[in-house]
Amino acid sequence: MEAQRHIESAQEEALSLDLRRTLVLGRYLQAWSMPEYRIVMTGRQGRARIEIYFFPPAASGQPARFATVGLSRLRHGSGAVHAEWMMALEEGLGGESVDRVCAYLCDLIAHSIENTDGAEPPRVMGASPLAPEKWTAKAILIDELRGESEALERIAVGSETVELQWVVPISQKEAALILDQGIDAFDAHVEGMAHSIIDPARPE
Numbered sequence: 001m002e003a004q005r006h007i008e009s010a011q012e013e014a015l016s017l018d019l020r021r022t023l024v025l026g027r028y029l030q031a032w033s034m035p036e037y038r039i040v041m042t043g044r045q046g047r048a049r050i051e052i053y054f055f056p057p058a059a060s061g062q063p064a065r066f067a068t069v070g071l072s073r074l075r076h077g078s079g080a081v082h083a084e085w086m087m088a089l090e091e092g093l094g095g096e097s098v099d100r101v102c103a104y105l106c107d108l109i110a111h112s113i114e115n116t117d118g119a120e121p122p123r124v125m126g127a128s129p130l131a132p133e134k135w136t137a138k139a140i141l142i143d144e145l146r147g148e149s150e151a152l153e154r155i156a157v158g159s160e161t162v163e164l165q166w167v168v169p170i171s172q173k174e175a176a177l178i179l180d181q182g183i184d185a186f187d188a189h190v191e192g193m194a195h196s197i198i199d200p201a202r203p204e
Contacts, residue, residue, distance in 0.1 A: 017049060017070055023157050024069050024084060025053065031149050032065055033058060039102040041109065048074060048113075052105055054098050063088040063198055066105055072162045074113055082113070083163040086145065086152075094169075094200035095134035104132055108140060108167070121165055122183045127172040135200040137169035141178065141186070169200040 028035075035053040042049050050070040057064050067086040074082045085105070093101055107130045116123070122143040131138035145153050145166045155162045170178075170186075178186045195202035 017073065020073065020157050020162075021051070021069050024072075024155055024162060027152055027155050028053065028055070028067055028069075031152055032067075037098055037102075039099075039106070041106050050074075050109060052102050054102065057091040060091070062091065064091055064093060065089075066101060067164070068105075068109070071109060072157075072160075081160075083165040084155075085109070085142070085167045086148070086164055087167040087169075088147070088198050089169075090196055090199045094132065094137075096132040100132050104130060105167075112142075122178060124170075124175045124178050126175060131169070132200070135169060136202060136204050137171050137174075137200040139170050139172050139175035141168050141170045141175070142166070143168070143183065168197060170197075171204050173204065 032055040034055075036056045037054040039052040039054075040049060041052070048070075050068055053067050053069065055065040055067065065086060065088050068084045071082050072084050087101075087105065089101070107128075108125070111125070122141060125140040125142070127138040128140075129138075143166050145164050148164075148166075152164050155164065174186060174189065177189060190197050193202075
């Protein structure tokens, strides 16, 4: 039997994603151990593949995490390169399922690609009816990574540096606070909260 051979350049779609996955996912594995699920988003004709990995809590009381691979291959309309995203949630996921949270993340990603210009964080997305029903935090803050290993903040992929950004559900009041008074006011608010900022079903 004669084998079929095809040489792929590192610039081609499939190999480019394979290399990015190896480097980015490898860094995730070092920090959070093995993922439990992967959801795959694809654009038209299978292009613009984005993967969302679910990393369950390492132990009771630890957060669960959802993180993307492939989002950083895309560009905003302004030409700015997208960052990868990470959403950390309390272990109960605010009463929602992994599938429901992944579906919401897919909606957020699609909105970000189509409607944002790649401005530097912090950025706020207002409350959305697409947010999980059991969550009280229906707006979104996208900011620099917090509470994670510094090795995750910037990941070298060849000559490119991939940023990992923190995506956190916030209430509409918290979104207004950031827009009106800035991220420092939000940080002060978080310091005084009785509930964890990564609990999306926390009392408003």
